[in-house]
Amino acid sequence: MPFGEIIGQDRAVAQIRLAWAAGRLGQAYCFHGPSGVGKRTTALALAQAVNCLRPAPGPDACGGCPACRMIAAGTHPDVVAVRPEDKAVISIDQIREVGARSSLRPYQGRTKVWILDPADRMQEPAANALLKTLEEPAGISLFLLVTAAPSALLPTILSRCQGVRFDLLGAETLRTILARHDRSSDEAAAIVALAAGSAEQALALDLAAARAARDRVVQDVWNALDSPLRVLECAERLAEDRPRLEEALQLLISFSRDLAVLKAGGEAVALVHADRRDLLTALAARTTAAAILSVFAAQTEAQRALARNANLRLTAEHMLLAMRAAIRAAGAR
Ligand SMILES: [Zn+2]
16 A cells, blocks of 8 residues: 555654655664554555555555555565564564575565564564664665554664654544445444544454443443542553553543533534443433543543553553542532
8 A cells, every 4th residue: 555545644654755755764663653553554655665666656656566566465575574473472583584684685676675563572682683683784675663562672773763653543534444444434433432543443343342342441430430449450450551541541531522512412413422322411410511521631631641651550540530539529429
């Protein structure tokens, strides 16, 4: 898929595309950001751009020449995806092979491209071997490290890569992607509400299972507001890992948004969680607009804290305590 067809990552794509168009590509990039938002697709677009036989105006890869098609199919000899093998790690042997082959001339294309995905699956010996390769003079190889957990990479590796940040996808982008995959607009609206900004998740989503998981999170959080001890326990569950907490936050924020809509009497505005209208209406009736806004503020603040790499558990605790204070002040719990 050429750059021009990637949607929802304008900033990241522009950063790479401008460098390429100006002939100023670095030797190594680290594409980092949440899972399923287009990092791998963009890595392949760049591999196509640097090896396309008939570049299109833009400039961009054509997407249709033999080189572009082979890259999309994963069969181009100069574009290699380095993925975890044994024990789910990228081994030192794999990286040594990359090192040995990276200085050779490309077989067919102009540039050899190595896509390490996910790059955080390199353990230290493999990472050190890669570092040695990256320290050699820039040649005919381009290294693309793809990861949802850049902090798990060695700082020395990161300092050798230009960082490109990818963000969660917006609702509009997800709807467009779902439409491309022939989902109806009603189905898409329900999926987008639960897909937490990830196209991969949206396309793979089992709607009934996702709704059940949503209900469990909402119920768990609501029960936790009962007592400080339950808050701590719930925070521990939510903060098990970063994607889980990000997902829960996205969900809670959309729930609060629906509550605010109902409290404001905005019947004409579509609810994100329309299938739970009865529950939302009952909750909205039991609390005040001020409390809903405080809860919403606590949740968005937690989201900002995560973006600043704050401690997961403390972020979750802080948010739940603020939610509890707001709900208690309104006498709803
Ligand atoms: Zn092409």
